Amino acid sequence: MRSALPTGVLLPESVLQSEWFAVWATFVAINTLMYAALSIAKILPKIYPSDWVHKRNRRAETRGIYPDPGS
Numbered sequence: 001m002r003s004a005l006p007t008g009v010l011l012p013e014s015v016l017q018s019e020w021f022a023v024w025a026t027f028v029a030i031n032t033l034m035y036a037a038l039s040i041a042k043i044l045p046k047i048y049p050s051d052w053v054h055k056r057n058r059r060a061e062t063r064g065i066y067p068d069p070g071s
Helices: 019-043
Strands: none
Touching: none
16 A cells, blocks of 8 residues: 655645745746747747848849849
8 A cells, every 4th residue: 555645745845945945946947937038039030130220331222133023
C-alpha cells in the first residue's frame, strides 16, 4: 500500500517562504519572460529602420532590368 501524502504539496511551507526561494522564483520568472520575448521576436519579420528613414544618397528611380510600373 502507498503512503498517503497530501495532494499538491511538493515542498514544505518553510521552504516556499524562504528568501532564497523568492530569489530563485524571480530569476525563473525573468528567464521565462526573456525566452518568450526572444521567441516572439524570432517569429516576427525583420524590421529595417532604413525603410522609414530616407537619406539623400538613395536613388530617385530604380536602375534594375525591370523598371517600376509607374515610371
